[in-house]
Amino acid sequence: MSGRLGETPLPSEEFCLTPVRCFLAGSIALPYNQDGYDVLSNAAIWNSLRSSKQLTLIAGPCVIENEALCFEIARSLRRTCHALGVNYIFKASFDKANRSSGQSFRGPGLLDGLQVLAKIRRQLQVPVLTDVHTEEQVALAAAVVDVLQIPAFLCRQTDLIAAAARTGKIVNLKKGQFLSPQEMGQVVKKATEAGGRKLVLTERGTTFGYNNLVADMRSIPIMGRFGCPIVFDATHSVQLPGAGGDRSGGQREMAPVLARCAVAAGANGLFIETHPKPDEALSDGPNMIALGNMARLLAGLVKLHTLIRRLPKLP
Numbered sequence: 001m002s003g004r005l006g007e008t009p010l011p012s013e014e015f016c017l018t019p020v021r022c023f024l025a026g027s028i029a030l031p032y033n034q035d036g037y038d039v040l041s042n043a044a045i046w047n048s049l050r051s052s053k054q055l056t057l058i059a060g061p062c063v064i065e066n067e068a069l070c071f072e073i074a075r076s077l078r079r080t081c082h083a084l085g086v087n088y089i090f091k092a093s094f095d096k097a098n099r100s101s102g103q104s105f106r107g108p109g110l111l112d113g114l115q116v117l118a119k120i121r122r123q124l125q126v127p128v129l130t131d132v133h134t135e136e137q138v139a140l141a142a143a144v145v146d147v148l149q150i151p152a153f154l155c156r157q158t159d160l161i162a163a164a165a166r167t168g169k170i171v172n173l174k175k176g177q178f179l180s181p182q183e184m185g186q187v188v189k190k191a192t193e194a195g196g197r198k199l200v201l202t203e204r205g206t207t208f209g210y211n212n213l214v215a216d217m218r219s220i221p222i223m224g225r226f227g228c229p230i231v232f233d234a235t236h237s238v239q240l241p242g243a244g245g246d247r248s249g250g251q252r253e254m255a256p257v258l259a260r261c262a263v264a265a266g267a268n269g270l271f272i273e274t275h276p277k278p279d280e281a282l283s284d285g286p287n288m289i290a291l292g293n294m295a296r297l298l299a300g301l302v303k304l305h306t307l308i309r310r311l312p313k314l315p
Contacts, residue, residue: 045127045146046170046198048087049229049268055305056087056269057298058129058147058172058231062284063093063107067116073274073291074120080295084302089147090120091129091271096283098153105282110137114144121146129172135163142167152176152204152236155187165196172200172231177207177241181219188226201228202271203262205237211249213237215258217265224266232262233271239287250287252278256297263304270301 049056059077064070074090081088094113096106107113113130121128121144129147132138133154141148148164150157152174164171171191175184184201191199201223205213215237224230234255243249259270275281278288289297 040121040125040127040146042146042168042170042198045089049170049200051087052268052309054085054087055263055302056089056229056231057081058089058091058269058271059274059294060091061275061281062273062288063096063105063282064113064116065105065107065282067119069276070116070120071124072276074124074126076291077274077294078124078126080298084298086298086302087269089127089129090117090124091149091273092117093131095133097133098151107283110140114141118144132160132164135159138163138167142169146170147172147200150174155179155184158190161187161190161196162194165191165194165199168195168198170198170200171196172202173228174202174204174233175219175223177205177213180206181216181222184223185226188228199228200231201226202231202233203237203267204233204271205239207241211240211243213239213241215261217261220262220265220267229268230266231269231271232259232265232267234259234262235271235273235284235287235289239284244286248284248286250284252287252289255287255289259297259301260304263301264308266308 048054060073061069070092078088094107094110117128117130120126127146129149130141130145131149131151132141133151138148147170148167149172150161150164153176154160155173155176173187173191175181188199203215203219205215208214220230220232237258238251238254240249240251262270273284273288274291274294275285275288276291278285278290281288
C-alpha cells in the first residue's frame, strides 16, 4: 500500500504478529501536511518547544489505563489546542515504577504501552512523550515516541541520561524534587557530553518538609540560563507525596494558579496531567485537572502568554 509523499508504506496487518512488531509498525508512517513537510519531525517538534510565540502543552493521563481513555483525552486536547494555537504533545506512562505502594496500578507495561502510544501518534498525528526508567527501555521507546522523559527521581542517573541523549531524540529532563534549579546545570552537562542537543528542563516542585512540595518560580529563569526550553509541571507541583499513606495526595485546585504563575515567569510550556474523572484515575488523581476544565484553563493561559510577551523586558 503506497503512502503520501515521502511516507514509508504502512505494513500490512499480517506484519503485526507480535507486540514488538506492532508498536514498531506504528512508528513507520509519519503524517505530512499539504506542503509535504513532516509535522512530526524531530526538528518541527523541537522548534515548537523553543518558540516564544506559541505556548506548548504536554498533557495526558498519568498512566496508560487503557487505549480508549488515552484516545479520548488526546482527541479532546488536540481539538482544544488546535483552536487556541497551542502546540500539543500527548504524554502517558507505560509503567509507573515509583508508586508509593507495591500494590498500586503501574500500567500496561513496556510493549503494550508503546503500542498504544504508537497508535495515538499515527492515527491522531500528534507527537507523543513517555518516561523511561532503565537504559534497556530507552532504545525501544525511542523507536516509537518523539520525546523521551527522564523522571525527576532519576534525574541524576548518568547512564540513563546518556542513553537517552545518544538516541538523538528530544529529551525532557525533569528537575528532581531534591535539587536546586542551579544543580540542573550538571544534569544538562551530562546530557550534552553524551551528545544531547535537544534538551528540555521541567520544573515540578521542591520537597518542603514531609509530604509537601513548593514551586519556586525563580527556577524558570534560572534554568533558562542553561539554554534549554523550560516547561512547568503544574499538576505534580501540587502533589502531596505519600500523604495518603499508601498513595500520594494532591491539591488540584492549586494547579491552575501555579500554571498561570509559570506562564507569567516565562515558561515555554506547561505539563499537565488530566483525566475525564480524576477521582477515579488509577494514578495521581488528587492532583489532576478534569478534562472538562482544560479548554477554559488553556484559553486563559493563552491570553496571559500573549500579554506577557508584549511587556517590555527589564535590564
